[in-house]
Amino acid sequence: MRDIFRQTTRVIGGMPSISSIKPVLRNGMRALVIAVGSFSASYAYATSGGASDPGFTRFIKDFWPTARSAGISAQTYNAVFTGMQPDNDTIRLMSKQSEFVKPIWEYLDSAVSDTRVEKGRELLIEYDGVLRQIESRYGVDREAVLAIWGMETNYGGFMGRHNVIQALATLAYAAPRRTDFWRKELVTALAIVQAGHVKFSEMEGSWAGAMGHTQFMPSSWKAYSADYNGDGKRDIWTSIPDALASTAYYLKRHGWQTGKTWGYEVQLPNGFDYNLADGEKTLTLGEWQRYGIRRVNGRGFPRQSDNGILVLPAGASGPAFLMLRNFYVIKRYNNATAYALAVGHLADRIIGGGPLAGNWSKEYLPLTRSETTELQALLNQKGFSVGAADGKVGPATRRGIRAYQRSKGMVPDGHPSVVLLAHLKTGR
Structure with missing residues (x-):
């Protein structure tokens, strides 16, 4: 899920929601070294060898009553925070405001690459049994779950190189905005470790605290994570079935419609009234068809009573789409049109669909x-x-x-x- 600050690359199509945050570029990230101190029977925060940031040390000490009131034990608190220093990459990235805007066609070329499509098809076979059971249990189509996994971490290829608690503590201490949000996420992350769902040292994620194979924030983990194999842990870091089931449960809770697609690439007729393409007007597919809109592959709409919204991600100079309910469910995961389009298109490609038919007029670059x-x-x-x-x-x-x-x-x-x-x- 996208980093809340949208650093290093902004994708056109909207800002991310708080519940769905993930990083974009993570070049040059340093290895994480966290010293874990001895356990203590009562709270007695200890520093190791002269903290380089006294303010951070003071923050950790002052945050203890908040953690204690939330049920965090002194043993957990000391084990996690003894010797910890701020994450310098988190500080650097939260402060960086890039003016660069990646055009949607470049974003899609990278997000739905042939390599990612082929890997998705291989995993569709490898995890066939798991995906079938998840689809049956949650009513979320398997290719959509796979596509989100592919988009978020390249199928687990890169889940971040930051310890989530260190990153969140850094944000709670140093972020100029949403301090209450970061503090709540930090407490939730501590509770996850204390309950034994993941070891502190294995709690890897993004610089903004998005975790595991499909990049849940701690609050999203608390609300939507699933224990696929019934072992009492909701392990989205090392258990692929748990991570995929959690993603399916998230989509289900936000209204996924089983067996229905995310949308259709369409062709607009000559003389089309572009005032209808305001990104909000909702009509049935049959009504859109009466305006002369047709699918680019020449086929009819399977369910003409389904509601759709006409979306032109690059205006009249690029492809057009009728987006259905599931598209907006994907946007609950990441509130960006380009992201949701990439997930839907990748899902289609994984189950045998072809490339988009429309061309992008690449001189119509997005604005910074x-x-x-x-x-x-x-x-x-x-x-x-x-x-x-x-x-x-x-x-x-x-x-x-x-x-x-x-x-x-x-x-x-x-x-x-x-x-x-x-x-x-x-x-x-």
Whole structure:
């Protein structure tokens, strides 16, 4: 699940929700060395050999009453925190605000690579029995579970190189925002270790505390993790069946519809009214069909009564999709359009589907935060009010873009891009 700060690479399509956070790039991460002190019968926090950050040592001491009131024992607390120092990578990454925006076509090329598709197909066979039972137990299609596993950690290939408790303690101590959130996640992580679900030394995850094969935050682990094999542990770190079952349970609890797809790639007719593609208008597939929308493969919609929302991830210059309920369930895992599209497309590819049919017009590059702010300011100056120029694209900005595009005889898709920004600057 995505890091809450969206560092190093921003994927267009929305910000992540708190319950679903994961890291993106983790180059240059250092090895984790945590000294584990001796147990104590009562709380007596000890430092080892001169802490390099006295403020962090003080934070650990002052946090003890909070942990104790949540049921954490002195024995657990001392064993975990004795000698711990802040995670320097966490501090570095939480402070880094990248302006780079990866175009969705580059994101999809990486996320749904041929290598990842082939690996997913191999694992579909290898874990056939487990996946069948998970599908039967939770009603979540196996390829969707596999696709999330592939997206989150490349099927367990990289689950992070940070100790989760050290990372969360660092964030609770040093993060400029959401301090209460990080403190609650830290207490929950301590409780997971104390209950014996994972050893402290094996509690690996991202710099922001996302854990295991499918990158649950501690609070998500508490609410949705599953004990697939009945051994009393919900081990998403070393038990692949537990991790996959936990993912399926998460999707089930958020409304997954069994046996239904996430959406359809579609073709729009000439003269289509792009005001209908606002990302919110919900119609049945039969109603969308009456607007002239067809599947790109020429087949009909299996259930015309299913509701769908028309989504154009790159505006009129890229492929179009009718997104169904399951697409938005995937977005509960990570609230980014590009992520959910990649999961759905990877799931399709794993069970034999082909590449997307539409082409991306790659000159329509997405805007950085500062470029978006500039675009909003220009729209406001030209009388197309979008509200505050804050670098965030919301409904007001899209309405302003559409109004400007209509005034210039352009396709009113409401999509911000470097081409649109250039047009605003030059008038052509």
